[in-house]
Amino acid sequence: MFDVMMGTLFQLLTTPYLMGLMVIAVAIGIFVGATPGIGGRLSIALVIPFVFGMDMIPGAIFLLTMHAVNGTSGQISSIMFGIPGDGDDAATTLDGYPLAKQGRAGEALGASLMASGVGGIIGAIVFAVLIPVLEPIILAFSPAEFFFLALLGITFIAFLAGSDNIFKGLSIGFFGMMLSFVGMDPATGIARYSGDFLFLWDGLSLVTAVLAIFAVPEMIALGVQGGAIAKLADENLKISYRQVFSGVRQLFTKHWFLAFRTSIMGAIIGMIPGLGSSAAAWLCYGHAIQSSKHPERFGKGALEGVIAPETASNAREGGALLPTLFFGIPGSSGMAVLMGAFLILGIQPGPTLIKDHMDLVWMLIWGLVVGNVIAVSFLLFVARWVGKLTFVNGGMLVPFILVVVVVGCYINEGQWENILILFALGLIGYGLLKYDWPRAPFVIGIVLGKIAEESLNKALALWGGYFFLRPLSLILMALIVLTIGYAVYKNRATRRAVAVAGKVRHAS
């Protein structure tokens, strides 16, 4: 294993093509992370068509680096303008923005960017350390377990929608699964849901489906919203490098142990699918408050309040990669889209990765480490200018991104009919966005649907109808039932609490 580990690092560092791709991915990741309206999931969906023809390793490295960098650059607007791009960045805003208002934006940026880099690297290390532990478990999985894992994946990801939305999440996951059945049935040779449309016989284009459900609705919403997010005076943009490096120094001298702890916590939280993408950042922010000798400083400009969520949210990516790659259960909605992209590149999650493609696994781990190093080194120098991207008028980007979406949908199969599919699914996707139906489970459904069906066919062939009586299958079934039961319980508890609060308000 050591040979593979060091060999892949050497290969990565000495291959100009791979390093060049990583630099491009870092640049794109920074741009999309800092530009309002383009989130991590959307950016991955948008670049899928461009990596379609790439080999497995370069394509995966490119996508993973971009995904890792997205979050890092998003914190810049949180600190400078108090504008969080997503839930993770919101935690950073609580102390980052007050620091900026005190004229310490540079310090906050230095500490948070470096914390992000440290978190990303530790997250990747945690992943690497756990591989030998998990290897025998993963290899013990048979088709029966993979069938239940696929169902568990959808159940977990439905949790990402929040306990109140779990039924919607499950519905959308199942909708994705139903669409994965479009095309020729491998067992019977029957063309399902394809009618006389030959282009559907090979199945629905995953690229088209992902772009339609994620990119189109976001662009329509951005167009409706219009305008730039930040219209503030740019006094917060005045940053000196001395301040930036003072923040970096403080991270390593005063707060290194906090950064270490929250990185480990973030990586472990990332491994638990369905816990929510911002849970790591918020839980570690809470930990920073609880473990501080001066908790009263939090919310008013404490540097630890910036360090803790950033280390955690970036370490989470390393952790989330583990269930994504080895079990086919994405740890977050961003990972869900990334997993779809990996499948398009021919990377099949599961035990085959450990058996046959350990080089790819190590390459991805190193990709996370090196990508974070490149991103942080670059961002520390350009952060002050990156912040200006927040002033970009989101509405101006809409036509260009829509064009990229349509081109991407067309070129991956060269079929004009996919444009019609994009239209139909795009409308459904916008409805889902507008009426609060979670969209991440769709990707899991469409990705895992095929795997689930193939696994089920194999399991039935091997063990007949008794495949679900295998011990691991029973455990997974119990997990599915527990997950749904817990969601129902939490849903009812929340509704009761809301009803009680309403009665109290009414009485008063």
Add this chain to the structure above:
Amino acid sequence: MPARSILTGRVLMALVMFLIFVVMVGVALDYPAQARFMPLVVGIPGIALTLFELIREIRRALAGDAATAPAGDTSAVSVPGDVSRLLGKESVSAGAATPAMSPQEAQKREWILLGYFTALLSGILVFGFWIAVPAFIATFLRERQNTRWRLTLGLAAAATAVMYIVFHRILGMDLYTGFLTQSVWDAVFLTD
């Protein structure tokens, strides 16, 4: 209660999802046993879930609780429960500078945007990428963003040039030329 009040957007969305499952399960019933097994295993619970959601939305609509947040609203990021208690706040303001818009205005913009999206796709199908894309970008920028003519035409030309260089020259891909454009081209140049 007038029937119209039940047909909120949320109810319609739930209805659409329910009908999708019903139709897909209905179609699957005609397949051989092995081919229909998974569609039924997934589709029947899908019907149950969406029916549950549909009933829930109708009840909400009847109770007059159908208020929705505007699409794509990122102006506030909710704080998870435990942390919110810790911090004593429910959400973190994103400080968005975009002024609040009325539901009517949002609805109008939505239709306009959907119209543009439809026009782009129809334009590509009829006229092909090389004509539809620059026309769409120029129209959108000029009409929606009120950019100056020079900038509008410059950006439309630049986007088309990038598309040509990246997809046609570098990646060697032929973009779709459209039903009409191709027919006219074939007629004029008498090509097959």
